[in-house]
Amino acid sequence: MDKHWQANWIRHPDFQGIAPIGLLHKETQPQPEHLHPSELKHHHSLFRKEINLAAEQMEKIRLDISADDYYKLYINGAYVAQGPAQGYPFHYHYNRLDVTPYMTVGLNIIAVHVYYQGLVNRAYNSGDLRQGLIAELTTAGQTVPLAETDESWRCARTVEYGTGDAATTGYDTQYIEHIDSRLAFRGWRAADYDDSGWMKPATLGLEHAGYTLFEQPTPPVEVYRKKPDRVQRIGEDHYLVDFGEEVTGQFTMRARGEAGTVIEVRCGEELDDHGRVRYEMRCNCNYREQWTLSGHEDELEPFDYKAFRYVEIIGPGGILDERTFAAVVRHYPLSPGQSGSFRSEERLLNGIWDICGRAVRSCAQESYVDCPSREKGQYLGDNTVIGHAHLYVSGDSRLVRKGLRDFALSTAVCPGMMAVAPGNFMQEIADFSCQWPMQLLTYYRHTGDTAFLQEMLPIADGIVDYFRKYQRADGLLADVKEKWNLVDWPENLRDGYDFPLTRPVGNGCHNVINALYYGCMKTVQELKDELQVEYEDRLPAFKAAFLAAFYRPESGLFADSENSVHSSLHAGVFPLLFGLAPEQAVPALVAEIRRKRFSCGVYMAYFVLKALARVDEHPLIYELITGDDEHSWSQMLREGATSCFEAWGKEQKWNTSLCHAWGSAPIPVLIEDIIGLKPASPGWEEISFEPRLPPGMKPFHLRIAVPAGIVEVRYDGAEAELVLQDQTLRRPAGG
Known part of the structure; x- marks a missing residue:
């Protein structure tokens, strides 16, 4: 206190x-x-x-x-x-x-x-x-x-x-508000x-x-009114309102009618085949509500918020004032002077940045939320992507720091951390727990906040210690049954991962949770290096056991489990990302990614791209970000996205939300791994600028806020120019 x-x-x-x-x-x-x-x-x-x-x-x-x-x-x-x-x-x-x-x-x-x-x-x-x-x-x-x-x-x-x-x-997320x-x-x-x-x-x-x-x-969240882009009068008593983009908030209007008059309000993220609002949303929300008038001039003021773009209003003619139709938008404050921006002469790249940025904005509330509709929950694994992107979208690290503390506090329930925090909804996902130290390291690199790093280090140590109870004789984790073993979500985007990911998980030892645990231990050791804390290096022994169990030298790939001959995309991505893969295996692993592309969920794309960056495969990174596959951000744009989806397309998941910031990987990857802008020392006291722009990339302008000030990068098609306050640094496109 x-x-x-x-x-x-x-x-x-x-x-x-x-x-x-x-x-x-x-x-x-x-x-x-x-x-x-x-x-x-x-x-x-x-x-x-x-x-x-x-x-x-x-x-x-x-x-x-x-x-x-x-x-x-x-x-x-x-x-x-x-x-x-x-x-x-x-x-x-x-x-x-x-x-x-x-x-x-x-x-x-x-x-x-x-x-x-x-x-x-x-x-x-x-x-x-x-x-x-x-x-x-x-x-x-x-x-x-x-x-x-x-x-x-x-x-x-x-x-x-x-x-x-x-x-x-x-998911019992909110009450339907039939306002009287x-x-x-x-x-x-x-x-x-x-x-x-x-x-x-x-x-x-x-x-x-x-x-x-x-x-x-x-x-507190920023709250403001947004007028519709279009209001269509379908009939005397029927309106269709389009705000032009997905928003998080409430719909409001004024009306005057006889006491007891009922107006129906339908909100949704998309229109159905008949051009009407799909209020029975694919994400399992039903946004159909009734508003009963008092006989005076009334204002519709819902209390809880929704995710929507369209609103359909049905009521007796002559009582609605369409001039008052508005969305009361809410999200974490974005300062015009601090907010990141990107504009390219490549229309597709602009579209991808826009839907990712809008999802980050809409999902950044008092906490990060996985989606502002079906769940409205802060998920630990989602924060790996959304928190990283939000650092650039907002220029503000406070919400990342708060998210880290929220999950640190969840260790009061389990030292291995909860998957959703804070709150009374109890869910545990092993994959997500292993990512918390990575998020802490990202925060530290961006802020240089040594005091917070020191405070949180015991929590990171506690996660490593928690999973040790699942280690068998060779050090690998087996039968991690107390938490979900997710690998990827939804199940149909796991590239045939060959291990029973039931709840509780099947018996045995599988690849992804062990690769993530290695990444967790490796990251904790990096945190201790930053703080000059001594430790026993357990990585070499674990790496040897991992290779013995999962590496297949004849193909250069990694198996999903020690008893499997199947090599999913996921089984190769994490060993590539964390340096578990032998040098001679890298070409085969990259070739597999080139062949399979995003044979995974949107969340996993972040790790695919970061793994490629680690081995300097920047042309393939750009190719995947701008690709027009069925699994791509282009697919979202073709389906009318104004915010990135939970899956690559609306029909690729049974309950897809159309605003899900775990799909915002292009923002940090474009900045750090294509444009080549990174903190060279904690808190951006020194800046690394090594562009890896692919041939044919069109001119662009990037502007972000970092602790050192406003950083701008301009590219004219031949040379990239970095401007930080009064300093200018030029680099050829290829570094």
Whole structure:
């Protein structure tokens, strides 16, 4: 806890006397038995506090605020912020906000909408019966808060969004919000609202509430309105709205009709064969909702967010104001001065960069999410790709750092780390755990944050130690049954990997988990080299055992398992990436990649490209990125992508989401391995610029923000020019 709170945790009286449920457990162990009252699910509560301020109190007014599960804050009727980033109760976040611009001399109203979902899923830390709000308002030079959460606040439950018996969508990801504006507390955010009929909240001292609060290390999400690119009137009572690109957020509009009038709102990522919104989405979300009008002028304000491009609106004619149609977009803040940009004379390359960049933007929320629709969860393996790309898209390393800590905290459940964090949804994937040290090394190389590296090193050591219990006599891992052995996802994109990847995994010893474990150990040793920490080098012995088990000298390839004769793409990529492959095997492994191309999932493409970069196969990297195969980013563009997909094409997975940032590998690979721009020392204090541009690559302009400043690379078709502040460095295209 990084501050002394004088405030109490306040709760809606519905939760008074309710004890929290402990839901953390190993995935392979039974979920703790508990009974969650349905009437406390999908619980929306409103909190209000009036405060009078004098002129001398108007300097640097700060609000520290947190809620469980989530809040939206309004001051004097104006939207201010929302949050917090989800966290475990033992490391829960609060937001520190400068609210000076929203306050005025005299009467002010602080209004907070708090949502408790009550489901166990990837999106919220919920289902544990923890609910409430804590806040302190302070001003410069005063140690006593101007206001704090206590019994002087007023609260009420609103059921305009439905109750706990409402339908859910996705993987129990969110409730369908059939909003009934007749049940709303109209004007509740305004100072002149009469809340005399509201209740006093239940109070609970922070020490008894079971939270340890830390200031959120990242800013709240950026929220803004986007107007449609196109509005088509299908009939008097029927509109089709196109925002021109996939967005993450809510759809909003205004309408005035008789009380009880119902408007249907359908959202989706694509249109069906009849040109209508596909609201029964292929990603397993059903975005079909109803809005009931109050008889006054109403504004549609959904609470939860969706992933969508299109909206279809059906309602009686003459009551909808199409001028108010808008998307309320939300994502991690992107500063115009810091955001990365790339523009080429090659249209295809622009398209690939754009869909990857848009996916990264949409999937960067308070945490990284695998997709902003079906799951909304932060997956450890996805962060290998999205975090790396986001460093360049945003020029901001804070969300990567937060993601690393989120998963470090998950070791409270398992020292081998959880696959989803934070939260009460328990999933464990061995492949992903082995990647956490690699993410830590990427973060360190970009930031030079030695203090964080020192803090996190024991966590990395703990992962290595955890997997040692699966080592057999020769040191290789076998029967890693406590966690999923993923290899790749979905199953149909594993290139026939010959090992039973059931849950739990089949008996025996297979290639990919051992290659990843070697990469994990190797990376931890690199981290210790950076910190000058001594260690026993276990890599040579492990490498010898790996080669004995999986390497087939007659072909130069690696088998999927020690008892298999099949060599999948995956079985060769990781040995190539981590230096397990003998030098004489490299030509055969590269030839296999050239032949099989992306015979893998989109997530695995990152490792394919990075493996090729390690052995200087830059022309093949560029060929694969810009290829027009069925498994390519070109295929996504042909299918109308405005954000990269979960799979290479819509039909290649049974529940494909059309916004999935694990497909954003071209961004870091183009920058680091084709354009040749990398940190030569931690924190970009020195810059490596060794272009590996293929013949025929068209002119481009790249601009990124790094700790050393703004870096630009311009290529005119013959020579690449790097500009860093007042320094200019020129290189021929081939290095």
